[in-house]
Amino acid sequence: MPEQLPEKLLAVLQLAQRFVASEIVPRNERLAHDETLAALGAEVREAAKAAGFFYKTQPAEFGGSPAGTLELTMLREYWASLNSELTRFIFGPGPGVLHEATGELATQFLIPVMAGEKRGAFGFTEPDNAPRPTWAVLTHDELTLNGQKSYVTGGETADFLSILVNVEDADGAKLGTAMVVVDRKADGVILEDTFRSMEGGGHGAFRFDAVKVPSWQMIGKLGEGMPRALANIGNVRLMVAAEAMGMSLWTLDYLNQHLLAPHRTGSPLGDKEGVRLRYADLRIQAFAGRSVLYRAARRADGPGNSVNEVIAAKVFCTEVAGTIVDWAVQLVGGQALVVGHPLEALYRRVRSLRLVEGANDLLRLNLAKGNLELGKGDL
Numbered sequence: 001m002p003e004q005l006p007e008k009l010l011a012v013l014q015l016a017q018r019f020v021a022s023e024i025v026p027r028n029e030r031l032a033h034d035e036t037l038a039a040l041g042a043e044v045r046e047a048a049k050a051a052g053f054f055y056k057t058q059p060a061e062f063g064g065s066p067a068g069t070l071e072l073t074m075l076r077e078y079w080a081s082l083n084s085e086l087t088r089f090i091f092g093p094g095p096g097v098l099h100e101a102t103g104e105l106a107t108q109f110l111i112p113v114m115a116g117e118k119r120g121a122f123g124f125t126e127p128d129n130a131p132r133p134t135w136a137v138l139t140h141d142e143l144t145l146n147g148q149k150s151y152v153t154g155g156e157t158a159d160f161l162s163i164l165v166n167v168e169d170a171d172g173a174k175l176g177t178a179m180v181v182v183d184r185k186a187d188g189v190i191l192e193d194t195f196r197s198m199e200g201g202g203h204g205a206f207r208f209d210a211v212k213v214p215s216w217q218m219i220g221k222l223g224e225g226m227p228r229a230l231a232n233i234g235n236v237r238l239m240v241a242a243e244a245m246g247m248s249l250w251t252l253d254y255l256n257q258h259l260l261a262p263h264r265t266g267s268p269l270g271d272k273e274g275v276r277l278r279y280a281d282l283r284i285q286a287f288a289g290r291s292v293l294y295r296a297a298r299r300a301d302g303p304g305n306s307v308n309e310v311i312a313a314k315v316f317c318t319e320v321a322g323t324i325v326d327w328a329v330q331l332v333g334g335q336a337l338v339v340g341h342p343l344e345a346l347y348r349r350v351r352s353l354r355l356v357e358g359a360n361d362l363l364r365l366n367l368a369k370g371n372l373e374l375g376k377g378d379l
């Protein structure tokens with residue numbers, strides 16, 4: 001649990017709290033007074049570089065000073081507990097699926113991404129009605145891509161897409177999966193639809209119509225596509241779990257104030273036993289969620305496989321956060337449903353967490369498989 005953090009991490013948390021007081025809180029005020037998110041975000045980014053937080057998600061070879069999983073989890077939970085749009089500018093971009101890219105792929109994509117000059121989007125999910133999953137025919141030094149990706153977050157404005165494809169030779173023989181980097185403006189890359197999801201994200205649906213891509217734009221070796229696409233997924237799932245618990249903490253603080261405030265019945269809602277029972281349940285669930293989160297983070301930093309523990313944290317924490325925000329809406333009442341109320345926005349954001357980075361029921365199936373068939377994780 002957070003109270004058993006090593007002294008070194010508690011010192012980092014204190015630095016983070018000072019950073020928030022001097023760099024985030026005043027800008028939250030300015031954001032409320034109509035200054036743009038982009039301009040304020042750029043200022044936060046510069047401040048985060050000066051304070052060193054920006055580099056904690058970046059590998060050392062790019063000038064980063066990468067933090068361990070427990071430290072990142074603690075900070076991610078803390079940023080999310082502030083419920084501010086500005087905290088997402090604090091950490092610098094990580095390499096994602098481009099990690100270990102070399103040669104031309106590093107020069108043209110990885111290095112510009114780490115410097116914040118280029119941005120990629122991730123194409124994995126396929127439409128339900130696709131005639132066949134996205135595929136590429138490899139001839140000599142070139143891939144010819146065809147297919148569709150239905151849910152590419154940030155795809156409309158990205159410089160390139162990293163997509164999972166099934167590769168075959170000119171005779172149709174299967175060669176394996178690959179992650180391939182495709183320039184978003186390449187001939188044959190068609191943005192068929194753009195849409196927004198309820199938590200506020202913008203997404204694109206893409207079609208690939210005989211797109212020619214040089215084979216060096218394949219990340220790693222042929223056959224490594226699926227493991228590469230999923231290589232970083234453990235970190236991302238723990239990140240989702242940390243955000244879920246941070247949102248829960250903000251919600252419980254908000255609820256606290258509401259339950260202690262005057263109410264038209266003559267006494268604060270927090271005086272009523274029925275309300276106290278619900279409130280205590282939410283506190284118990286937050287305690288349990290944070291215990292799972294911090295235990296999984298410690299496991300991920302240690303030796304051995306922690307895939308099942310991380311899945312457990314993602315599933316449990318996102319569902320706990322859903323329950324906490326849902327009950328907070330109920331206890332705050334109709335005003336919480338008014339568009340623009342912080343709980344209305346949080347309700348939409350927290351709902352998407354149960355689908356992103358693996359739908360929770362599919363993760364349950366993965367856990368059962370890891371446990372029953374593969375012997376992975378101790379859970």
Ligand SMILES: Cc1cc2nc3c(=O)[nH]c(=O)nc-3n(C[C@H](O)[C@H](O)[C@H](O)COP(=O)(O)OP(=O)(O)OC[C@H]3O[C@@H](n4cnc5c(N)ncnc54)[C@H](O)[C@@H]3O)c2cc1C
Nearest residue numbers: 122123124125151152153197201352355356357358359361
């Ligand atoms: C905000 C947001 C951002 C996203 N960004 C991206 C992105 O950048 N790139 C990308 O590639 N994708 C992205 N996605 C897509 C996301 O990864 C998928 O929505 C998610 O993996 C679920 O896939 P699906 O929508 O095809 O649903 P399905 O796979 O059709 O599943 C729907 C539901 O059916 C049930 N189900 C499905 N299969 C089984 C089974 N075998 N057994 C039991 N139950 C089952 C589960 O309850 C599941 O929740 C994003 C989604 C969201 C919400």
